Amino acid sequence: xxxxxxxxxxxxxxxxxxxxxxxxxxxxxxxxxxxxxxxxxxxxxxxxxxxxxxxxxxxxxxxxxxxxxxxxxxxxxxxxxxxxxxxxxxxxxxxxxxxxxxxxxxxxxxx
Numbered sequence: 001x002x003x004x005x006x007x008x009x010x011x012x013x014x015x016x017x018x019x020x021x022x023x024x025x026x027x028x029x030x031x032x033x034x035x036x037x038x039x040x041x042x043x044x045x046x047x048x049x050x051x052x053x054x055x056x057x058x059x060x061x062x063x064x065x066x067x068x069x070x071x072x073x074x075x076x077x078x079x080x081x082x083x084x085x086x087x088x089x090x091x092x093x094x095x096x097x098x099x100x101x102x103x104x105x106x107x108x109x110x111x
Contacts, residue, residue, distance in 0.1 A: 001070035004051050012079045013043035024095040035100050065094045
């Protein structure tokens, strides 16, 4: 993973607009959503060093994650975002993919 560049994050999120994305979200401690399909209507990103990303579904709901620091696009149609604390521990993760994540086999990548 590399530190987030705001313009790159905005462009990567925009690639999911109008499409169904599978969402994997983790917030530590305590919250996990896995492989939730969402039809993406709008995306938003802001920040400087610590970023926030938001996705609005066509149904009107929002998914928002704060404290993101790093990103990776391991393959076309897939975006991995993570927030790390000063000790390098993951505090938040937001993953989007045009295909369901394969958390049981070797085909998917999970943070």
